[in-house]
Each structure stands twice: as C-alpha cells, then as structure tokens.
Amino acid sequence: MNIQWYPGHMTKTRRMMEETISLVDIVIELVDARIPYSSKNPDLDTLAKNKRRIILLNKCDLADEKATALWTEYFEAQGFCVIKMNSLKGTGMNEVTDAARGLMKEKIEKLKARGRINVPIRSMIVGIPNVGKSTFINKYVGKTMAKTGDKPGVTRGKQWIKIKKDFELLDTPGILWPKFEDQEVGLKLAFTGAINDDILDAETLAISFIDHILLRNGDCIKKRYQIAFDTIEEPHVVLRQIADARGFKQKGGEPDLERASKILLDEFRGGKLGRITMELPQDIEEMLGAKVEKERLKAAEDRARKQNFKKKNK
Ligand SMILES: Nc1nc2c(ncn2[C@@H]2O[C@H](COP(=O)(O)OP(=O)(O)O)[C@@H](O)[C@H]2O)c(=O)[nH]1
Ligand SMILES: [Mg+2]
Incomplete structure (x- = not known):
C-alpha cells in the first residue's frame, strides 16, 4: 500500500468521491475500533452532508470491548448508526442490512405512497486504507467479488452488487485520506499498520x-x-x-x-498482546478541548499585545 495524498491528487479524489456519494442513499464508513477517532476521515461530514450514515467499528476483535461500547455510545450521541464489526469472521453483517433498511424506512414508504415500488436502497463503503474495506465487502457479498488492491477514489464505471432484493452496494469502496495534521494521529495509524x-x-x-x-x-x-x-x-x-x-x-x-x-x-x-484500544472518547474530548483552550489563550495574548502596541504608540 502506498498512496500519496498530495494536494492535487486529493482534490481529484474529493471530487470523484462527491460525485459517487451523490448516487447513494447511505454512506457506510469503516473505522478501526482500536483507534476510532484517528482512523476516521476528517472530511466525510462535509462530503456526505445530508446522507444517512453508518459507522462500522471494524476489527472489533482486536479492540477492548468496554472501549468499543464507549465509542458506540459516543458516535450514537452524534447521530450515527453504529455497528461493531469483525470482517474476518463476518459477525455483525446482518445488522448492516437491517440498519440500512431502518434508516431508509420513511423515505421508502413515501416513495411507495407515490407509487414507486422496488426502489433499491443504495449504499457504499468508505474508509482510510487498510481499515478493512475489501475484507468487509468480500465477506458481506459472500464471494470474492470485491476488487482487491487499492485505487484512490472510486473507478468510473459503477457496478452495483445486489445484496438483497431491496439493497445494493457499490462494488468498489471509496478510499479516503486520514487526518494529516495531527502527529498523535499519525503515530496511532503507524502503530496499527494503517500507514x-x-x-x-x-x-x-x-x-x-x-x-x-x-x-x-x-x-x-x-x-x-x-x-x-x-x-x-x-x-x-x-x-x-x-x-x-x-x-x-x-x-x-x-x-x-x-x-x-x-x-x-x-x-x-496481530492481537497477540490482547485486545487493546489506543484512544477513548474522553481522551479525544480532552485533546480537542485543550486545542480550543490553547487557541483561546493565544488569541487573548494577541489581543493584549495589540493593545499594548496601541498604547505605546499613542
Ligand atoms: N483482526 C481483524 N483483521 C481485519 C478485519 N478486517 C480486515 N482485517 C485485516 O486488515 C488488513 C487490511 O484489510 P483490507 O480489506 O485489505 O483493507 P482495505 O485497504 O480497507 O481494503 C488485512 O490484513 C485484513 O485481513 C477485522 O475485522 N479483524
Ligand atoms: Mg482494499
């Protein structure tokens, strides 16, 4: 795996991703349950604005169960539908289809009322490299249909895989960039082998x-x-x-x-040290809080400096 997210490339990926997302009802994001914050794409909230969203806490077999429960709560409080996932084993797969149906229930009923029946629910898988997208799709679809090997963005000719009569999945996952700015995030991605x-x-x-x-x-x-x-x-x-x-x-x-x-x-x-989650919601809240506080202090300092400067030059 060797994807360079240089700016030009990212702009192109972003554009393609926006196009593709516009074709689906539901965006299913895989994150690594050991580092749910660090493995989450920072721009998906913008890219998939107005879309229904499911978060799969993948590799949950490697993560601490209590921590996974906390993360589930955390993301649910933000309005996401959250499912624990082990893509290697395939546990949690049925929940995905059920959750998608649940999210689309009202819309489907409205369509039905207007005489449009058998409109399939369309969704796509997205996530940063190595989070388990191909593994998930292969298991979910039941055959090794999903293409392996990473291609940033999504290929042009779109293929839909019929999962159930009423549910279709885009055959190619969307590969997203990780959070770049944060050194801590970069380290955690390196620990887990994501980069x-x-x-x-x-x-x-x-x-x-x-x-x-x-x-x-x-x-x-x-x-x-x-x-x-x-x-x-x-x-x-x-x-x-x-x-x-x-x-x-x-x-x-x-x-x-x-x-x-x-x-x-x-x-x-490989999970041989046991099930370890490397970050908890409270750590992230603290970190984000500390960042805001730092910015606030800096702004206050800047203001004081400006005022001093004005005073001196009066
Ligand atoms: N333990 C564990 N490993 C997983 C799981 N899902 C994927 N993997 C492993 O993670 C690595 C990356 O998976 P892959 O599907 O290629 O990721 P992609 O780049 O997102 O398509 C592979 O070695 C998979 O076997 C999971 O739920 N549990
Ligand atoms: Mg892949």
Missing part, C-alpha cells in the same frame, strides 16, 4: 508505542513477554527487556532492539 512504517524506523515507532500503552495497558506487555517493570519506566528500558526476554542479540551480544521492535509491533497488530 507505511517507512516514515519512522521500527525502533522509534516501538518506543513511541510503548510510551503510549505503558500507563493504561502496560500489563499486556508484562504478560506477553514475562517481564516486570514500573508503569513510569522509560520506554527504551522496556524495549530492552523485551529483547532480553526473547533472547534477541546482536553479534556483539548487545540486545537486538530492532528485532524486538518489529516483533512487538507485529504482535500488537
């Missing part, structure tokens, strides 16, 4: 990963690698302990931190 690892070397990424989960999920590392440490331990010390525990050594006998880093990230991504 290329190349941006950071494995060791830097692993140390940052340990730093992120030490406080809340440190126990899963202790358990997995049979090591002991304090929750306020330095992340690089923990990484060293992991290397030692696994017996990863360089030629000179020094711990092989690079190998330990790769194993740690691989094992997290």
